[in-house]
Amino acid sequence: MLGGPLRSAAGGAAQVDVEAVNIRELLTGLGDAHPKLKPIIDKGVAVSIDGQIYRDAWFQPISPDSEVHVLMPLAGG
Amino acid sequence: MTNSETGLKERQFKIVGTRPLRPDGIDKVTGRARFGADMAAPGMLVGKILRSPHAHARIRSIDATKALVLPGVKAVVTHEDFAEVGADLQDVLENVMAQDKALYDGHAVAAVAAISAGVARKALRLIEVDYEILPHVTDVEAAMAAEAPVLHDDIVTSGVEPAPKTPSNVVHRHEFGHGDVAEGLAQADVVIEHDFKTAATHQGYIEPHACVGSVGPDGQGELWCCTQGHFWVRNTCAALLGMDVSHLRVTASEIGGGFGGKTTVFIDPVALALSRKAGRPVKIVMSREEVFRASGPTSSTAMTVKIGVRRDGRITAGEAVLKFQGGAFAGSPVDLGAMTAFACYDLEHVKTVAYDVVTNRPKQAAYRAPGAPMAAFAVESVIDELASKIGMDPIELRLKNAVENGSQSSYGPKFGPVGLVETLVAAREHEHYTAPLGANQGRGIASGFWFNFGGQTCVSLNINADGSVALAVGTPDIGGSRASMGQMAAEELGIGYDKVRTIVADTASLGYNDISEGSRVTFSTGLATIQAARDAIGKLCGRAAQTWGISPDAVVWEDGYARPAGANAGEFPPLSLAEIAETAAKTGGPIAGHCEVNAAGAGVSFATHLVDAEVDPETGRAKILRYTVVQDAGKAIHPSYVEGQYQGGAVQGVGWALNEEYIYGEDGRLQNPSFLDYRIPVASDLPMIDTVIVEVPNPGHPYGVRGVGETSIVPPLAAIANAVSAAAGVRLTELPMSPPRVLRGIDEAAANGKA
Numbered sequence: 001m002l003g004g005p006l007r008s009a010a011g012g013a014a015q016v017d018v019e020a021v022n023i024r025e026l027l028t029g030l031g032d033a034h035p036k037l038k039p040i041i042d043k044g045v046a047v048s049i050d051g052q053i054y055r056d057a058w059f060q061p062i063s064p065d066s067e068v069h070v071l072m073p074l075a076g077g
Numbered sequence: 078m079t080n081s082e083t084g085l086k087e088r089q090f091k092i093v094g095t096r097p098l099r100p101d102g103i104d105k106v107t108g109r110a111r112f113g114a115d116m117a118a119p120g121m122l123v124g125k126i127l128r129s130p131h132a133h134a135r136i137r138s139i140d141a142t143k144a145l146v147l148p149g150v151k152a153v154v155t156h157e158d159f160a161e162v163g164a165d166l167q168d169v170l171e172n173v174m175a176q177d178k179a180l181y182d183g184h185a186v187a188a189v190a191a192i193s194a195g196v197a198r199k200a201l202r203l204i205e206v207d208y209e210i211l212p213h214v215t216d217v218e219a220a221m222a223a224e225a226p227v228l229h230d231d232i233v234t235s236g237v238e239p240a241p242k243t244p245s246n247v248v249h250r251h252e253f254g255h256g257d258v259a260e261g262l263a264q265a266d267v268v269i270e271h272d273f274k275t276a277a278t279h280q281g282y283i284e285p286h287a288c289v290g291s292v293g294p295d296g297q298g299e300l301w302c303c304t305q306g307h308f309w310v311r312n313t314c315a316a317l318l319g320m321d322v323s324h325l326r327v328t329a330s331e332i333g334g335g336f337g338g339k340t341t342v343f344i345d346p347v348a349l350a351l352s353r354k355a356g357r358p359v360k361i362v363m364s365r366e367e368v369f370r371a372s373g374p375t376s377s378t379a380m381t382v383k384i385g386v387r388r389d390g391r392i393t394a395g396e397a398v399l400k401f402q403g404g405a406f407a408g409s410p411v412d413l414g415a416m417t418a419f420a421c422y423d424l425e426h427v428k429t430v431a432y433d434v435v436t437n438r439p440k441q442a443a444y445r446a447p448g449a450p451m452a453a454f455a456v457e458s459v460i461d462e463l464a465s466k467i468g469m470d471p472i473e474l475r476l477k478n479a480v481e482n483g484s485q486s487s488y489g490p491k492f493g494p495v496g497l498v499e500t501l502v503a504a505r506e507h508e509h510y511t512a513p514l515g516a517n518q519g520r521g522i523a524s525g526f527w528f529n530f531g532g533q534t535c536v537s538l539n540i541n542a543d544g545s546v547a548l549a550v551g552t553p554d555i556g557g558s559r560a561s562m563g564q565m566a567a568e569e570l571g572i573g574y575d576k577v578r579t580i581v582a583d584t585a586s587l588g589y590n591d592i593s594e595g596s597r598v599t600f601s602t603g604l605a606t607i608q609a610a611r612d613a614i615g616k617l618c619g620r621a622a623q624t625w626g627i628s629p630d631a632v633v634w635e636d637g638y639a640r641p642a643g644a645n646a647g648e649f650p651p652l653s654l655a656e657i658a659e660t661a662a663k664t665g666g667p668i669a670g671h672c673e674v675n676a677a678g679a680g681v682s683f684a685t686h687l688v689d690a691e692v693d694p695e696t697g698r699a700k701i702l703r704y705t706v707v708q709d710a711g712k713a714i715h716p717s718y719v720e721g722q723y724q725g726g727a728v729q730g731v732g733w734a735l736n737e738e739y740i741y742g743e744d745g746r747l748q749n750p751s752f753l754d755y756r757i758p759v760a761s762d763l764p765m766i767d768t769v770i771v772e773v774p775n776p777g778h779p780y781g782v783r784g785v786g787e788t789s790i791v792p793p794l795a796a797i798a799n800a801v802s803a804a805a806g807v808r809l810t811e812l813p814m815s816p817p818r819v820l821r822g823i824d825e826a827a828a829n830g831k832a
Contacts, residue, residue: 003416004252005236005252048489050491051490051493052677067491076595076596
């Protein structure tokens with residue numbers, strides 16, 4: 001699932017299919033499938049797997065039945 | 078919600094959850110604590126920064142000839158004294174020192190190092206800057222207009238179709254949400270839409286930015302500074318000066334408040350550049366005026382919110398358009414505002430649109446839960462009015478729509494175990510909620526959400542020969558974290574809290590640690606501390622096993638002692654941590670535990686605030702009479718500091734809601750850069766802030782911890798606006814609700830026959 005500007009960069013698709021067993025493969029696959037996503041991914045995104053949000057965790061496993069969201073990066077004060 | 082429901086093991090704590098004295102307390106109340114401005118070095122020079130008096134001007138030339146020949150002046154630096162950096166740091170560098178243009182009143186254009194403050198000030202006056210003054214814009218909506226002066230030729234709005242071809246002050250348009258808002262609104266019995274505005278406010282930390290930088294002739298540098306993240310400061314300063322990261326060692330001082338405002342650099346690279354040129358240490362301390370003009374306040378905003386509700390209290394759709402200006406550079410927290418705006422509610426149809434806008438103001442910096450308080454102000458104000466319109470109790474309306482475990486969030490993912498419902502129920506059951514109100518008084522309620530996050534963390538825990546423990550963390554202590562870390566280490570090790578001394582180590586002593594931000598320290602440094610303690614326990618058990626001549630697997634750690642795991646392991650008297658430590662030199666050398674982690678699993682958190690306010694109808698002055706914060710902490714390690722975070726968020730919210738405001742003149746200059754004219758709340762403005770800690774454990778932390786530092790500033794703007802609006806008898810939609818603005822609202826409502 002794509003949120004915010006990621007969705008528009010993927011041609012308006014709220015949901016895209018990517019074969020990936022971890023976050024690194026997911027982001028690489030997304031960038032390959034949707035080149036307009038690549039600069040956004042390179043600047044930094046967050047990934048939610050089954051509701052748990054990860055930043056910069058390439059090797060976090062993704063199960064076949066996981067719900068995955070790619071989000072804009074988080075910041076804090 | 079219980080531990081078993083969230084998957085956490087039930088555990089009886091001995092030290093976690095108690096309220097021991099903070100280790101830095103004596104130093105802070107006796108003046109021994111060393112803050113940024115307390116640092117000194119032999120041969121130190123004084124650094125001062127020349128700042129643009131113009132809101133927007135091209136810099137034709139800078140001539141420092143006369144300043145450099147002034148006796149006592151040792152160095153002058155401009156943008157030419159910094160390295161070329163990549164795109165990721167270009168804005169940081171340009172904000173530290175202007176290049177071709179000064180982009181706001183107070184933008185640094187040059188700096189001088191001299192033997193005294195007097196000489197340095199005189200030298201600044203001798204630096205000749207030839208400016209070409211350009212038209213400026215400081216208001217977010219004015220900056221979006223087609224005829225607005227454009228700050229950057231290379232900003233072309235992204236996220237709109239067709240893609241524009243000309244530069245603009247609108248950096249991007251981003252859209253979030255799901256469902257079909259039009260369809261949802263069509264199902265509503267009542268739809269309310271309002272426009273809202275909030276002013277830029279400053280974090281208001283009492284300690285100004287201060288640092289001492291020193292670069293020797295061998296290129297080795299040291300920096301002492303007040304910051305929320307000295308590892309980030311090290312990496313950034315090294316890049317801006319073209320140094321190897323290993324050539325710069327940064328030590329974080331005690332910090333007199335940050336609240337997000339000390340998560341970037343302003344003066345630190347300048348002190349280092351001056352020192353490198355002068356060959357002596359250089360100290361820079363910002364004045365309060367500089368802090369206001371040239372550090373990072375938060376965004377000012379313009380927002381529109383539309384929400385529909387059925388008469389049974391079910392919200393059918395929510396929509397928001399958010400426009401945030403983030404000062405002279407891209408990066409306002411508008412996306413976070415858009416992602417959090419409706420996060421409290423389980424909505425089938427929701428849409429938020431975010432515009433990031435640049436203006437001739439200082440580059441915004443993070444301020445607790447960046448972007449969320451303003452968005453919550455707008456959304457929760459409309460929710461309040463909807464409740465009134467359909468005749469429903471405002472907590473009941475929220476409960477009918479509150480997100481729970483499994484709800485899809487407005488920003489995408491499904492929530493895990495969360496505590497919004499628990500905070501709403503606790504607020505409803507609190508005696509405050511039904512206490513009587515007097516004339517001209519009103520009660521407001523609002524809820525709020527924040528993500529919280531983890532991040533890179535590195536901790537070392539050293540077992541000393543006498544059985545005491547030295548815990549080295551890399552996250553500056555901005556809220557009592559040394560006490561909390563000491564509690565968690567002591568809890569795991571089974572020793573007394575007073576046996577653990579926690580320090581914030583310098584950048585040469587630990588691996589990289591992310592900034593103390595995002596409410597991440599008690600969660601991620603706490604998690605790393607627990608893991609480091611468990612690592613040390615494994616080694617302690619190993620030493621005991623060697624001593625007894627049994628397998629390490631046959632040793633367990635209980636209550637500070639290594640014991641044989643059972644009868645089959647053999648019969649040996651338990652060995653205490655101190656006993657094992659005493660013989661460490663003979664059993665294998667020092668014993669230490671370590672943890673390096675990129676912590677994930679920070680639980681989101683929710684809060685609900687109750688406020689009573691009174692409005693003087695003659696003057697429009699609003700006074701806060703009573704305030705109660707209810708917030709989910711997951712697990713409160715040191716309840717006093719959790720309560721302190723709750724109270725602090727509420728107090729900053731009171732200032733933001735009622736008084737605080739960056740005021741710019743027609744000339745684009747800041748009119749109120751002092752605490753006399755920019756009024757933060759003082760004790761006499763405030764009631765005691767009551768607190769209720771809700772604990773819905775976070776399954777991502779061994780003890781259930783959720784971050785607490787930011788969520789507490791999300792509901793106050795809305796809760797106070799709802800209270801003041803109720804007291805004034807008119808919906809107030811612009812912050813701050815200063816007396817003239819409240820009076821104008823009352824007068825306009827009276828003129829319209831509404832009051």
